[in-house]
Amino acid sequence: MSFLPGKNILLGISGGIAAYKSAELVRLLVKQSANVRVCMTASAQAFITPLTLQALSGNPVHTELLDPQAEMGMGHIELARWADVILIAPATANTLARLTWGMADDLLSTVCLASTARLIVAPAMNQQMWKHAATQHNLQTLQHRGVTVFGPAEGVQACGDTGLGRMLEPADIVRELASCCATDQLLQGVRVLITAGPTREAIDPVRFLTNRSSGKMGYAVASAAVSMGADVMLVSGHVALDCPAGVSRVITESAADMLNATLDAAKQADVFIATAAVADYTPVNVADRKIKKNAATLHLEMQRTTDILATIKQTYPNLFTVGFAAETHDLMTYARSKLERKNLDMIAANSVADGKAFDQPTNALEVVWKDGHTSLPEMDKHALATALMQLVAAQYLQRKQPTHDHD
CATH class of the missing domain: 3.40.50.10300 (CoaB-like)
Incomplete structure (x- = not known):
């Protein structure tokens, strides 16, 4: 049984080579009958185009903080209210740091601050960046705030290094997400x-x-x-x-x-x-x-x-x-x-x-x-x-x- 049908999932994509996997992630989420909208950082668009993700999701891709086409021109508020889950995949070291410090100078970071939706990050970065004390401190801080972390996986990386830091495969992310949604309300009112x-x-x-x-x-x-x-x-x-x-x-x-x-x-x-x-x-x-x-x-x-x-x-x-x-x-x-x-x-x-x-x-x-x-x-x-x-x-x-x- 899938727990994703009808879920409003905002997929945030930040600027890492693993962004190429986001297309498959969108496809799998749509296949699970989830409602998917995509928010991209400026650097993410250097790795994959908004048009690709629009075609796969069936919805316009959001890239601008102040979008004149959005409700009242406040795209971040509209998206923040719409989302049941905000999933950032890939979540780069820079993105994790910005979330930790509460930055709000682009659409994705602002939506995260403005939303009460569950926030999930799937880290993707070089193995040394992942091990760095600053990254680990940021992760611990985010987890203390209730942010869920998927992965990362271990293996050969695009830079040639081997170790922890690879983003989980899209199928694994969907499986983890379905598991989270299945247990979200098990203790409702307890x-x-x-x-x-x-x-x-x-x-x-x-x-x-x-x-x-x-x-x-x-x-x-x-x-x-x-x-x-x-x-x-x-x-x-x-x-x-x-x-x-x-x-x-x-x-x-x-x-x-x-x-x-x-x-x-x-x-x-x-x-x-x-x-x-x-x-x-x-x-x-x-x-x-x-x-x-x-x-x-x-x-x-x-x-x-x-x-x-x-x-x-x-x-x-x-x-x-x-x-x-x-x-x-x-x-x-x-x-x-x-x-x-x-x-x-x-x-x-x-x-x-x-x-x-x-x-x-x-x-x-x-x-x-x-x-x-x-x-x-x-x-x-x-x-x-x-x-x-x-x-x-x-x-x-x-x-x-x-x-x-x-x-």
């Missing part, structure tokens, strides 16, 4: 509560104990849930991340603070996903003044913190609850034990041995539920979050209660 990031346990007014969690996985899960139609509340520790678009966020400090905020938010939740790295122990006594460096050693008496995940599940037994387990060894053993011990609906386990996962752009998960298990291989955390949320949505919709029952 209230999803997510915890993310580390907690801070105070020692004195200037020092605290924390951990290496960056919050990237939890924030990616929040973005994926929003893209599937969910109403998302994010309870987060202190992280160096922007709040994902469409997400409501509460920043907390300690494990106790996060527990209180989560208990309060859980009253209205349908799904709870606990990705936060919560401290297991906290100092018994917190000094009211900075501890001076007088003694050769310092002894801290620690006490257990309240288990947020277990407390939420005990308080709201009908709340569909997904736990996370970060382990250095015996991953599946600990994951299944935690699933059963805390009566969870699902658990996503990942290895943190040898520097994996924490503050890294990629991760891999073993996702376990009572009568099933799926391995999600190492991939970008945003792609991984989408795959995880598809599993969560499938299990939630299968098991959800006929009424919302946790008072």
